[in-house]
Amino acid sequence: MQVLSVHSWPQAIAHLDADAFFVSCEQASMPALKGKCVAVGKERGIIIALSYEAKAKGVKRGMFVSDAKRICPGIIILDSNHETYGLFSVRMFEILKRFSPKIEEYSVDEAFIDLTGLRRLYSCSYEEIAVKIQNTIEQELSISVSIGISITKVLAKIASKYKKPHGITAIPGNKIHLYLSNILIEDVWGIGPNTASLLKKFDIKTALDFALKNENFVKKYLSKPYIQIYKELKGEPSIEFIEKISPKSISKAKSFYPPSQKPEDLILPHQTMPFALSIYSLTLFLIMALKDRCFLFFKAISLAS
Template sequence: MTERPLMIHDWIKAILHIDADGFFASVEQAVNPLLKGKPVIVGAERGMATAVSYEAKAKGIKRGMLIHEIKKLCPDAVFINSDYEKYSLFSVRMFEILRRFSPQVEEYSIDEAFVDLTGLRRVYHCSYDEIGMRIKETIKKELGITVSVGISLTKVLAKVASKHKKPDGLTVIPGRQIHLYLQDLPIEKIWGIGHNTAAYCEKLGIKTALQFATKSESFIKKHFSKPFYEIWHELNGRSIYPVNPEPKKEYRSISKAKTFTPTKEKEEVYAHLVENLENACFKARRYGLCTKKIIIFIKTQDFRDRACEIRLNSETAYPEDIFPFMKRAFETIYEKGETYRQTGVVLVELTSMKMRQGSLFENQVKLDKIEKLYNTLDELKIRFGRDILVHGAVLNKKEKVKRQQRMKIPFINLKI
């Protein structure tokens, strides 16, 4: 006889988990219908697949694969540069749709969310299955993308359900059926249980989620720490993790790219990259955001990309803090003799300036000066346009002269 988790009641709570299918690639297909049905690879600017469409997955392509490997495997693959602002916009719209159905929405990531549906059957005069289907259909109709939905008594079980049928799936796990979905599910497939914990479980004779869920409370407390004790409760249908509707501390990514007259001049290529950084940081400051992770890329005349990721010790939205690191990163990706046509900067994992965690080694006096300086510059840019003041590194000697003649204003060399 099959063992069962302790919880057998169907709907003490109802938690929905929504997971967008191949989100970045699906957004690109929604925006450009000509890409539908084609193997789409997102991440061309980084030289690797950061997201792939289900058509690409069907051909064996996975996230993280290098572009040249993908071309050998799938010659007809379509490669696209990442557009994080576009994906963020779709994400915001998806979360807005979810909030039409319930005020309790947790933005778990850019393409995932939890929704508390408890008690809403009476409001909508239908089952939780039907509510889930309405949400799916609304997203498909308004955004042109598909999502997989799971509904169960807890967040962990809802995650199990949403992964059960992908893409475009809807799976509902009521209390009495929990054991049916856990009995063949490998323990490492459970949200919150990683490779090392799965290996430890195997030493204890636990290979499936059901074997873990049906262990006694005393056994779990003896062999596992608190987080896994909580997962054990969740697998048994007892909700431990509430849906948190508080706004996330992470916000959208900001990307700025510039295509220019092809050139071999190193100084000019770097100048365009600096201008991208200035514009990206200006937008971040306007929204009260900062970052400690930046991606820069340069594109050759024959559309080959080279990219580099920069990680800072602390968050910032001031180019002055980033320039030294970006200069070194640029040196690693620039190839002498190549002709370049585009540069780009992406600020990722943005967080609120108010939540910024400073470093012990920061010079607070210098930080205050930088902040005061950029506050003044931002006011001028907002009032007169962002080209009213630019960093000296943006322009080479010829461009400086042209800009002075055109704008009839002096260039300011600012030192901090």
């Protein structure tokens, strides 16, 4: 089936997906919870995230906490701590940047990493680079991640999901069809329920069925995003890599006049008010500019001479 065979690596894209991220962060902070049935979401009474042990007992996301306790007696339910997850996320992305300068932070627990051309630098295969990344994150943060590597973002997404948790999956260009034949069309990134049911009317059940259609069919029935997905499934890069990293730290400094040797002078309201206002406007700006792409918190407000 050489229709889908792409030789060499026009680009090498890794997709990293943390395993049960929220719960992993809690377990990393409280090692006694490792290996246990743990879930997060106590404050809302609904399960937001759960450990693989809890998944094995049949607990699901969105379940009422009361039902989860019935199905899985002894399950530990925690309040969620989004600030903590944000901190783990920041540190995870910082690790990724040590391996490649080109990172797309896709969500709090997911990233694309452009590894194109880095085999020489690391003297190893792309798959082995992924192993190093996985090990580094595990050693430094004590959380587990899965990584997929392939030649497009859509294929890398499929690869990262292929083996979970703690998986590494590489889909080289000459093995694309082997993987796609096992992927249901509705499990492809960007194909939702509507498009899946449309495609099923044409007897397209797997990602491979879709990738083997001719381009005229795709252009006739589907719009731009799906044409991109179609091309990416065939190993043809089409979805832009969005090099996006959120700023990790922003500081604002202000000098006070006249200079003083006495610290108590600095807390006079009329002197600190302009500073307070500038911090306030900076915070407003950040909230508008960043929305919830990152977590905002003050690390320090310091006075220095």
